[in-house]
Amino acid sequence: MNGETPDPLEFEHALLDAAGAAALVERLHDLDAFWIARHARLPFHTLGATNYYDLTANPARPYARLAARYNPLLLAQFGALYASVAATLAARLDAAVAYLAETEPDTALPGFHIFGAHAEFAARAEHDVLHGDWFRQRDGDAFPGNPIHVDTAHLALGLDARARLAGEATPLATLSFTLPLALPEAGAGMRLWGFGHEAAPVGDGAHQQARLRHAPTREHAYRSGALFVHSGTRYHQARGFPVVPGQYRITLQGHGVWLGGAWRLFW
Template sequence: MLTQIELLTEEESRKVYQTVHELKENWIQRHPLLPFYTLGLASYIDVPQDKPGYYKQAKYHNSILRDRLGWLYTKLANILEEHLQAPITYPENLALPGFHIFLSHPVFTQPVGSIHFDKSYMFHWEPTKDVDFSHPISFTLTISLPKNGGGLNVWDVEFAEAKQLNNSDLEKLAHQCHKTFYPYQVGSLVLHSGHAIHQIAPATNLQPGDERITLQGHGVRYQNCWQLHW
């Protein structure tokens, strides 16, 4: 189940968009040929490649994001604290929620996004009685969308049913199940468990200059406090 929360005004969304572009020299290209970038580190990409490097570089990237967008992280924490009825924190050793940036390219009209569950908490916490792996959160805050929109595909398959499957078998299972498309709206925060199979939905009729910019993050409840990270 997805929950949508209005978080940013049009003016605030434009302010974040402008700041993301002002920080373009800090974008990290995530594909050798395609215009797919992140601003900030992402556990699902960086930890498998170099876990010590992720922890070492997180402080540097976090300092840039906090310096320019501290107000956004405060506002995000406040709204989630109200919604979840529990304290919110950003662990110092983990990457802050950061940005996915997709510039216009014909390949993004194809279903190139991975079909997956969100499990980044497994990189950073050991399964103990103090941490709740059964009820994590994932969230997307939309900053900019292509002219013809964008969103998330979600399948009716839960993590408990398919956690032992490899990526190929997970994809096969998804194609046998019902899929729902959830459209994004600029300024809105979409909150879900990350434990239903999902995928970045392909774009429709991309135009030159189209961009898809979203703030991405995850949370796990540890010692009664939600730990937000990416």
């Protein structure tokens, strides 16, 4: 497609059956007292620290503090799930896989996105925003938009810079993954473009928006319990948020970086 090449890291793997996913959703609801509200008004929470709320564009930078608080809880409640995700990735990628928090406890384990239902989550063209715009609007009362972005979590944590100082080859290889556990009845997934920053650079917002608006895309439909993996280096956007009361979109989210001879997973 216009000279664009397939993402070599993209795959889907059936990890959980329906009963297994439902049991995890029930456990997450039992832990709702620990959910972190991520919007002043809309029903969006995480369970766990995340770089894009707790580090990037956040002067308080509570990331390390929240990671130290939530990592033990996540391991105690979902240790078997973390082991299964790591084993699956190791088998599919034919490489060592570990959690970055094992050696750097101030980094967050992969955690959970929890979207309840709200009418403002209905898809609209005006909700499609660039990542920079989303960060500027993130903490207001209005719906901040649905960002089209490339994953740069490893840069937020300074991993690329540290690797370069240590003599490792950079830019570091990356991956991102989503494990859907509960989905709205209308469906959900990820919208994918065939290119990344090299074709629509961040510094040129007008060109970036025009390129993304007119470029062909495809949508990957999530299946509950099926792990979806991609490199994170192509533009992508979450699709399908709950608008019907009582429905949820709940996913395990994480990133990985190739560092020290292994894929190191974090959030």
